[in-house]
Amino acid sequence: MIVKPTTIEGVYEIYPRVFEDERGYFLESFQLEKLREQGIDVPFVQDNQSFSKKGVLRGLHLQLPPYEQDKLIGVVWGSVIDVVVDVRPGSPTFGRWEAFRLDAREHKRLFVPKGMAHGFVTLEDTVFVYKCSEYYHPEAEGGIVWNDPALAIDWGTASPIVSAKDQQLPTFEEFCEKLLPKIKEFYAL
Numbered sequence: 001m002i003v004k005p006t007t008i009e010g011v012y013e014i015y016p017r018v019f020e021d022e023r024g025y026f027l028e029s030f031q032l033e034k035l036r037e038q039g040i041d042v043p044f045v046q047d048n049q050s051f052s053k054k055g056v057l058r059g060l061h062l063q064l065p066p067y068e069q070d071k072l073i074g075v076v077w078g079s080v081i082d083v084v085v086d087v088r089p090g091s092p093t094f095g096r097w098e099a100f101r102l103d104a105r106e107h108k109r110l111f112v113p114k115g116m117a118h119g120f121v122t123l124e125d126t127v128f129v130y131k132c133s134e135y136y137h138p139e140a141e142g143g144i145v146w147n148d149p150a151l152a153i154d155w156g157t158a159s160p161i162v163s164a165k166d167q168q169l170p171t172f173e174e175f176c177e178k179l180l181p182k183i184k185e186f187y188a189l
C-alpha cells in the first residue's frame with residue numbers, strides 16, 4: 001500500500017497493492033493495520049454503495065458535528081472526478097478544493113477526513129463505494145451547491161445530472177454564514 005499526501009492536509013491518495021494473474025486481480029480494499037502504519041486510524045462503522053449513470057453529480061455533502069464522517073472512498077466500476085472542499089475552521093487550506101480522478105481500472109482509493117464537503121461527477125456509469133466513520137444522521141446533513149461561484153470547481157461538465165435536493169444546497173457564502181458558526185461552536189473556536 002502506498003499513501004500519498006495531497007494539497008489538502010489530511011486528504012490522502014491510497015494505492016493498494018494489486019495482485020494480477022491470468023484470472024484477473026486481487027487487492028485488499030481495506031486493511032486497518034496498514035492504514036494505521038500510515039497514520040490513518042479511524043473507526044469505520046458503515047459502508048455505503050451507490051450506482052450513478054454517466055454525467056450524474058452527487059454532492060457537495062457533509063454531516064455536521066457531532067456526526068462528522070471520515071470517508072475511505074473507491075470506485076469499483078466506472079470512473080469519476082471526485083472533489084473535496086476543506087471547510088475546517090482555522091484550516092490553512094480552508095475553502096480550498098482539490099479534484100481527483102478515481103477509475104475502477106486503477107484501484108486508487110481516497111481518504112477524506114472529517115471537515116470536508118465531498119462530491120463526485122461520473123465520467124461513465126459508475127459504482128461508488130465508501131466507508132464512513134460515523135453513522136448516517138439525516139438531521140446533521142449539510143452541504144454546498146456544486147456550482148458555487150466562489151469555489152468555481154472545475155467538474156469537467158457544465159450540465160451534470162443533479163438531484164433537486166442538491167440543486168438547492170447553500171452557496172459557500174451561505175454555508176459560511178449559517179453552518180460554519182455551528183461547526184466553530186462545536187469545537188469551541
Ligand SMILES: Cc1cn([C@H]2C[C@H](O)[C@@H](COP(=O)(O)OP(=O)(O)O[C@H]3O[C@H](C)C(=O)[C@H](O)[C@H]3O)O2)c(=O)[nH]c1=O
Pocket residue numbers: 048050058059061062118119120135136163
Ligand atoms: C448517505 C445516505 C443516504 N441514505 C438514504 C437517504 C436517501 O433516501 C437515499 C439517497 O441519499 P442521498 O441522495 O443523500 O445519496 P447521495 O447523494 O449519494 O449522498 C452521498 O453523496 C456524497 C457523495 C457523499 O459524500 C455523502 O456521503 C452522501 O451524502 O439514501 C441512507 O440511508 N444512508 C446514508 O448514509
